Amino acid sequence: MILTVRDLEVTFRVGPWFYRRPIVAVSRVSFSLRAGEIYAIVGESGSGKTTLAHAINGLQKTSGGEVRFLNKKVDLVRTHTIKSLRRHMSMIFQDPVGSLSPRMRVGDLIAEPFIIHKIKRDLKEEVHRLLSLVGLSGDFADRYPHQLSGGQARRVGVARAIALDPQLVIADEPTAGLDVSVQGEVLNLLNDLRERLGLTMIFISHNLHVVHHIADRMAVMYLGRIVETGRTEEIFRAPAHPYTATLLSATPNPDPDKVRKRISLNSEVPSLLNRPKGCEFHPRCPWVQKRCSRETPYHSNQGQISVACHTPLQPGTQPPSA
């Protein structure tokens, strides 16, 4: 196992000093990653997926559980260990242009990991090697981030992330903000690099269709918890958690004549300050039953999928008619 996350919890404190309340952004998340695997984490905004990514990299303080990477604990207090861990774990951030330091040239940006970790190599050569690896010509080394298109900037971000041959790449919404035609390019690039370099990757996204084409396994997060996890194909074939089913049905299909069987949710996402009792999805769940509002469901296996639901959906379940 390259990465093991066990019962991870991240808590923020919000409100003025006299009325400070804790909100749990990530709650008891556990999963582990084998080498060469792409694991997707899917969820809507506020589901805690970005916070989880930051916690794994040590950018975010945790309040419980642990992250073990290459058999060492990711520990914020010990700056030395965390620096050496970060040499083998890199991140790709959401905003393609905004994640590149605006006053630095592409060449310097790609050389930065080598400089930070004091790796003595011919930087110029490395920059050219990495640029060609992500499909950009060598002239890009002299450009500034604002002179790049979204897709080009994204490639530079990928080049930075794979510069030191990391054991793990955490990609946080790597296709967000990109045009459809460019989105495919980036996914193809990541797939290609995975095959050539044997990358292990955590792929965070809100777009289920994108995940379908890249991830081996996936997890669906809701209010900071993993509600369903398993092999991507299995989940796409027959989602077990009502929330996953809703997400799958919510993505509009580019076909004007298609008859839509859409699962509609009852209300909006509840606030993290006011988590529902029992199953946290029950106020919105179309299949809600009495016990859902009282008992918290634990993860159980249904086929190859692990799901936290009292009454997991069986393949072919139709939404209850409203």
Added chain:
Amino acid sequence: MSEVVSKFLFTLRRIVAEPLGAIGLILVIGMIFGAIFADLLSAHEPIRISPRDRFLEPSLVHFLGTDQLGRDLFSRVLHGGQIALSVALIAIAVSLIIGIILGLIAGYGPRWLDNLMILTFDAIKSYPTVMLALALVTLFGPSLTAVMIVVILVNVPGYARIIRTQTLALKSSQFVASAQSMGASTTRVLCIHILPNSIGPLLILASMDIPVVIAIEAGMSFLGLGVRPPTPSWGAILNDGFTAIRDTPWIAIAGGVPIILTTLGFTFLGETLRDIFDPRLKTRV
């Protein structure tokens, strides 16, 4: 390198395109030129007393006349420019360095430290400049150093605040998180990623502070709190002329006009630069 040159020329062209910018540029270049070549431009020494030549009107020998001790005013004005310029540059440079360091600490450090520093900055800022000057002079005696310390104390809180605000904003930006996720040290994050992106507006504001500092130096020297006689300073010249303004107005003119022209020059130039580089700052000043 050629990129820097072409950028410079481009900026220059845009400054000259604005009438105020052109006037400002001419005044500032003239002042700097006069200060640098003060010794070559004037045939007389600025501090040589010559009782025979007291209160001479402007003539071809003494372009601006002489003062009550017979010192050549033209030479004194040029050398006064040296003092004004060096006080302004040194004091602002020191304020910038201190301001940037404190601003980065306040913006990047823990919350409590930030609150404490902001409180201190505000306390210093709320203290009137004149009182601060008087207090320092009673402590150290009138000198150029006293002038500079006053300037630094007055400027640092403002500079630090600007850098702090920018740092706070950039701290949570994705490119900073990206550098951190690679294992970059705090120093590297601050110096390579945050500072270059926050210093622009500060430099423009600092350039607009040059005339203010020149005025502070002149004012303190006028009140006898700044440079000591016989060192030439525009404020001191103005003071010399003030006592005899009825009979020999040229002394006061020789001291006053440079102050006005330089202040205008730097202000025009600073404002043009600000409009070119950062139009958003327009509303702030």
Added chain:
Amino acid sequence: MNVLEIQNLNVTFATEGSTLRALKNVSIDIPKRCIVGVVGESGCGKSTLINSILRLLPENGKIDAGTIKFEGHDLTKFDLSQMKTVRGSRISTVFQDPMSALNPVLSIADQMLHIQYRSKLRRKEKQEKSIEMLRRVRIPDPESALKRYPHEFSGGMKQRISIAMAMMMEPALLIADEPTTALDATLEVAIIDLLKELQSQIECSILFISHHLGLIAELCDQVIVMYAGEVLERGTAHQIFHDPWHPYSARLLECDPANQTSRTRQLPTIPGEIPDLKAIHKGCIFRSRCQYCEDICTTVPEEFGINGHFVRCHRKSQ
């Protein structure tokens, strides 16, 4: 009968030392009670199109030629005060960020009353109309919602409120510029359903701009495909999505991962970049990225069409 008829619209921007041709010979008709979708990637000129209709082009932008006929009047000939009577009441807008329509320091009630300042209703009646409007966009408990401030609502609710405000004066045309892009997928479809419902009640037309092909397919009656400032293809949603004529439209549809139902490692893409609009371009604008490019493509293709399906491509017009 068309609410909006844009004919041969050409818009340029003056930039440092050169002119940027943002829109070239754009012709669009929006029939009454019709939802028209504009599909295009970044740089296709969607925002310039909106700003031209609303006459909100920045200082360096200029309408060089063409007419924008709205309810029979040419908007390009309107002065500022005439435009003000059109904006907000006859043509209203919903943007990606709902906060661009909402004032953070005013309560919802104040803002909804402000919009009705032209109306001759009494204050009480305006208030009732506001509540009714909020109810129609399904804001729970609209009476108390009126007393609250924008920041007290979630992103999806804010967008509903801004839609309520846009529909308040029952405009003839609603321009919706990526209204769901900032929202989650489950909220996106809810907003789409809402727009559809309000459109049929108010009987207005909607110009819906989005890069999301699925949403366009679901909501729109007619579709316009834009690329680098030109309209490459237009027709009914059925025509565009089932039988795209232009190579760009066809390729764009293929690129949508939602269209690849089976799992694939190699997703289709459109290689190349959007051409530099500052340079003078000869012939078909998509030529440099087109897989079917031939010699004839160096000449500008005429618009060709039958049954309301129009395309600018030599392959079709030959």
